[in-house]
Amino acid sequence: MPDSTTPLATRTSPRLRSPFASLSARLPRHRTLLLGITITGLLVLIALLAPWLAPHDPYAQSTANRMIPPVWHAAGSWEHMLGTDRLGRDYLSRLLYGARISLFIGLLAAFISGLIGTTLGVLAGYFGGRVDAVVSYILTTRLALPVVLVALALASLTGGSLIMVTLLLGLLLWDRFTVVARSATVQLRDAEYVQAAQALGASLPYILLREILPNIAPALIVVATLEVANAILLEATLSFLGMGIQPPLPSWGLMIAEGKAYMFFQPWVIAIPGAALFMLVLAINLLGDGLRDISAPGGRDE
Amino acid sequence: MKATSVEPTPYALELCGLSKRFTLGGKMFSKKRALYAVSDVSLRVPRGQVMGLVGESGCGKSTLAKMLLGLTPPSEGDVLIQGKSITHSDQKTLARHVQPIFQDPYSSLNPRRRIGDIIALPLRLHTTLSSQERSQRVTAMLDLVGLPKRATQQYPGQLSGGQRQRVAIARALIMRPDLVICDEPTSALDVSVQAQILNLLLDLKEEFGLTYLFISHDLAVVEHLVDRLAVMYLGRIVEEGSREQIFAAPKHPYTQALLASALTPDPSLDIPDLGLGSVQPDPSRPPAGCAFHPRCPQSSPECRERRPSLPPVDLHGTGRVACHFA
Ligand SMILES: Nc1ncnc2c1ncn2[C@@H]1O[C@H](COP(=O)(O)OP(=O)(O)OP(=O)(O)O)[C@@H](O)[C@H]1O
Ligand SMILES: [Mg+2]
Numbered sequence: 001m002p003d004s005t006t007p008l009a010t011r012t013s014p015r016l017r018s019p020f021a022s023l024s025a026r027l028p029r030h031r032t033l034l035l036g037i038t039i040t041g042l043l044v045l046i047a048l049l050a051p052w053l054a055p056h057d058p059y060a061q062s063t064a065n066r067m068i069p070p071v072w073h074a075a076g077s078w079e080h081m082l083g084t085d086r087l088g089r090d091y092l093s094r095l096l097y098g099a100r101i102s103l104f105i106g107l108l109a110a111f112i113s114g115l116i117g118t119t120l121g122v123l124a125g126y127f128g129g130r131v132d133a134v135v136s137y138i139l140t141t142r143l144a145l146p147v148v149l150v151a152l153a154l155a156s157l158t159g160g161s162l163i164m165v166t167l168l169l170g171l172l173l174w175d176r177f178t179v180v181a182r183s184a185t186v187q188l189r190d191a192e193y194v195q196a197a198q199a200l201g202a203s204l205p206y207i208l209l210r211e212i213l214p215n216i217a218p219a220l221i222v223v224a225t226l227e228v229a230n231a232i233l234l235e236a237t238l239s240f241l242g243m244g245i246q247p248p249l250p251s252w253g254l255m256i257a258e259g260k261a262y263m264f265f266q267p268w269v270i271a272i273p274g275a276a277l278f279m280l281v282l283a284i285n286l287l288g289d290g291l292r293d294i295s296a297p298g299g300r301d302e
Numbered sequence: 303m304k305a306t307s308v309e310p311t312p313y314a315l316e317l318c319g320l321s322k323r324f325t326l327g328g329k330m331f332s333k334k335r336a337l338y339a340v341s342d343v344s345l346r347v348p349r350g351q352v353m354g355l356v357g358e359s360g361c362g363k364s365t366l367a368k369m370l371l372g373l374t375p376p377s378e379g380d381v382l383i384q385g386k387s388i389t390h391s392d393q394k395t396l397a398r399h400v401q402p403i404f405q406d407p408y409s410s411l412n413p414r415r416r417i418g419d420i421i422a423l424p425l426r427l428h429t430t431l432s433s434q435e436r437s438q439r440v441t442a443m444l445d446l447v448g449l450p451k452r453a454t455q456q457y458p459g460q461l462s463g464g465q466r467q468r469v470a471i472a473r474a475l476i477m478r479p480d481l482v483i484c485d486e487p488t489s490a491l492d493v494s495v496q497a498q499i500l501n502l503l504l505d506l507k508e509e510f511g512l513t514y515l516f517i518s519h520d521l522a523v524v525e526h527l528v529d530r531l532a533v534m535y536l537g538r539i540v541e542e543g544s545r546e547q548i549f550a551a552p553k554h555p556y557t558q559a560l561l562a563s564a565l566t567p568d569p570s571l572d573i574p575d576l577g578l579g580s581v582q583p584d585p586s587r588p589p590a591g592c593a594f595h596p597r598c599p600q601s602s603p604e605c606r607e608r609r610p611s612l613p614p615v616d617l618h619g620t621g622r623v624a625c626h627f628a
Binding site for chain 2: 191192193195196197198199200201202211214215
């Protein structure tokens with residue numbers, strides 16, 4: 001009688017752990033994921049603590065201290081570790097505050113697009129038929145739009161403020177959420193536990209939010225991290241092109257744009273914000289890839 | 303006891319000319335075609351009995367079950383549960399009378415829910431019990447299905463197939479339904495566990511006074527379980543009668559073939575080899591006349607032209623068979 005007499009699964013058997021336990025067991029062995037988490041965590045911390053970490057006011061101009069090079073140059077000084085820009089503002093302080101802008105836009109835009117994309121995808125996947133056809137139509141329309149051009153055009157209409165840029169990106173970047181949510185929901189729609197909930201008379205919101213959503217969430221979280229990185233890059237692009245964040249806010253893209261006139265003789269002016277942007281986007285991508293690996297069923301965990 | 307109607311019918315379940323039509327194709331390059339997964343099924347299941355429903359894979363058993371559960375609307379015909387048509391009751395009312403136990407215990411429980419929450423869901427949806435009362439009822443139910451109390455804190459992934467099926471049974475029975483639709487509840491389990499689950503189902507039937515519609519593709523499984531048996535072929539009932547009638551003297555050639563194959567079980571095959579040739583029936587293109595005639599050892603010209611009809615249900619539960627030779 002192997003069924004009723006064997007004890008319920010013991011903790012040592014890897015296959016029979018709770019979903020959370022098996023995830024946390026795979027985590028420490030995934031190096032790139034750990035790296036992604038560490039760097040992203042550090043940058044988030046820096047963004048949160050910017051007012052305390054920044055040595056100077058990021059907006060304070062000083063005509064006497066324009067274009068001071070970073071400390072590793074002969075003409076550099078510890079007073080302005082990363083130098084100053086053409087208006088004499090401390091570059092390190094602006095960089096630290098810029099992390100706030102990038103992360104704020106990235107997270108909020110990904111949240112908005114996640115909300116839109118997941119709603120559309122889950123509805124299309126669950127109902128299929130006409131609903132699916134309508135969502136597919138909207139999705140195809142969206143995919144036919146070149147994101148950068150549309151964002152540029154709309155930003156030039158609305159004017160680039162922090163909120164506007166975030167909203168624009170949020171309204172443009174939902175397509176991957178829809179694709180992933182739709183296909184994941186299609187797979188679960190006929191799952192017997194969903195049928196069991198239907199047969200119990202559970203309401204539609206209950207079935208969608210409590211039975212289906214938790215089971216497609218891992219896939220959506222992966223998409224979300226990649227969209228955060230995507231939104232951060234797009235913001236930098238828009239700001240670089242002058243249609244995103246407006247001066248004097250210290251967006252990294254804007255810093256690169258403002259430095260481009262000096263790029264040949266003082267390359268650090270664009271190298272520093274460029275490197276920061278590269279680090280942040282790389283770290284978030286590592287995080288997203290790692291999450292995908294460990295949340296995949298029977299995922300690659302070595 | 304539930305007061306369902308003034309004059310209670312002796313039947314927990316009645317199917318009246320029930321059909322389900324699916325539309326295939328209709329996309330860009332294919333023409334629309336109708337597929338009758340279930341055609342004109344009439345059955346009566348007396349209260350407190352077990353009605354078996356057997357047939358090959360794809361003959362429409364699960365589609366029939368879904369209609370009874372209110373998961374898909376019938377195309378034609380009606381379903382009466384405790385004498386009341388389900389077309390006029392909402393899903394929540396229906397849920398209190400009929401509950402499913404599904405085939406695959408690995409997909410019938412939400413992997414992200416604790417067992418305690420899974421079994422308590424019906425109580426959440428249908429009662430106003432406090433969470434403490436709910437957990438008492440859940441523990442009592444776990445005990446009835448033979449699981450320890452600590453299972454409430456575990457996830458489905460931590461249980462074996464048999465244990466999961468016990469959880470599914472607990473969820474189905476905690477609201478004390480009248481009718482339980484068991485759609486191949488043991489076919490995904492190890493042979494050694496199958497018997498335990500079947501015994502559990504029988505014990506609980508006595509305990510709660512349940513009526514079962516027990517779906518299976520395997521006559522051997524239902525033999526010791528059912529009071530009556532209906533045999534389905536391509537969406538139609540071809541024979542129906544008491545267990546004794548069917549197992550002792552099967553009248554329809556299809557039933558005879560099923561029975562012969564069940565007597566010489568080949569454990570390597572999931573679905574019994576019927577020895578009827580390899581003519582795979584296509585439900586979207588059913589043969590004219592008797593749907594079984596291409597595989598029937600005794601088919602005659604009449605079988606190819608005229609479909610034998612199944613006699614209507616009578617009050618005495620006389621055996622019925624749809625065959626020109628019976
Ligand atoms: N939603 C649907 N759309 C179109 N055809 C369907 C649909 N659901 C079922 N069918 C068809 O209806 C027929 C009966 O399917 P059903 O699942 O009821 O068979 P079954 O007897 O339960 O088989 P099994 O023993 O394999 O579970 C099959 O031919 C199937 O392809
Ligand atoms: Mg089936």
